Amino acid sequence: MKVKIILGTGREGRESEKVARYLLKKADERFEVELIDVRDYPLCYTHRWKVPPEVEEYRKKIVEADALIIVAPEYNGGFPGELKVLLDTLFEEYEGLPVGIATVSSVTGGARLLQELKLLVTNYRMLPVSWVLFYNVGELFEGDELRDEKYRERVERFLGRLEKYAKVLKPIRDGVREGL
Numbered sequence: 001m002k003v004k005i006i007l008g009t010g011r012e013g014r015e016s017e018k019v020a021r022y023l024l025k026k027a028d029e030r031f032e033v034e035l036i037d038v039r040d041y042p043l044c045y046t047h048r049w050k051v052p053p054e055v056e057e058y059r060k061k062i063v064e065a066d067a068l069i070i071v072a073p074e075y076n077g078g079f080p081g082e083l084k085v086l087l088d089t090l091f092e093e094y095e096g097l098p099v100g101i102a103t104v105s106s107v108t109g110g111a112r113l114l115q116e117l118k119l120l121v122t123n124y125r126m127l128p129v130s131w132v133l134f135y136n137v138g139e140l141f142e143g144d145e146l147r148d149e150k151y152r153e154r155v156e157r158f159l160g161r162l163e164k165y166a167k168v169l170k171p172i173r174d175g176v177r178e179g180l
Contacts, residue, residue: 001166003031004065008072008083010039015137016104020071022146023102026155027069030163036061038082046088055089062093063177067100067166068126074105074113079120087124092180095125096172098165100158102132109133127169130161 005027007020020035027033041058062068072079099121103110110133118128132154134140139147146152 001031001066001163002064003027003033003067003069003162003166004036004061005033005069005071006036006038006083006086008038008070008086009075009080010037010042010082011073011080014073016071016073016102016134018137018141018144019102019104019134021144022141023069023071023155025144027159030159031067034061038080038086041082041086041089043082043085043089046085052089055086058086059090059093062090062097063180065097066170066173067098067162068094069100069102069162070117070121071102072104072110072113072117074103074108074110077112078116079113084120087120091124092176094121095176096169097126098129098162098169099126100130100132100162101128102134102158104134104137106136106138109135127165129165130158132158 005020005024007017009016024033024035072083101114101117103113114131121128140151
């Protein structure tokens with residue numbers, strides 16, 4: 001099973017990178033996993049009806065994915081612009097993908113962002129199936145490891161749910177991808 005993890009901010013000093021790297025390590029124990037960093041796609045616009053050449057590599061990664069994890073910080077109650085621009089470069093390719101959402105915010109854990117991302121991915125015909133809100137990342141991690149056992153348990157449930165839905169939604173993804 002192939003899982004892609006999108007790190008949804010290019011900001012310097014991004015705390016969400018710790019979360020993405022931890023999820024990458026834990027997911028790698030169960031799946032074939034790859035990190036997609038928005039920094040690698042410095043787009044300032046999208047094309048509505050065609051995939052621009054600079055995004056073809058991203059498109060190939062999404063088409064081969066069985067599941068997607070989005071890791072993003074909450075910016076002013078919403079998501080980073082570069083994440084929205086990257087996601088908007090595709091549409092049909094996302095159909096049938098189960099999505100896990102990991103939000104990061106020192107105060108809210110990203111609760112408002114979670115609601116916005118659930119609505120957004122549903123519009124792309126993905127299915128948000130699992131989420132974890134990370135509060136105060138600087139205090140949660142010691143090096144690359146989560147200090148809090150409850151968070152480690154949440155991450156295991158998060159990945160297990162993602163795997164379950166990826167298996168169930170596979171016929172839908174296969175049907176969609178035959179037509180691409």
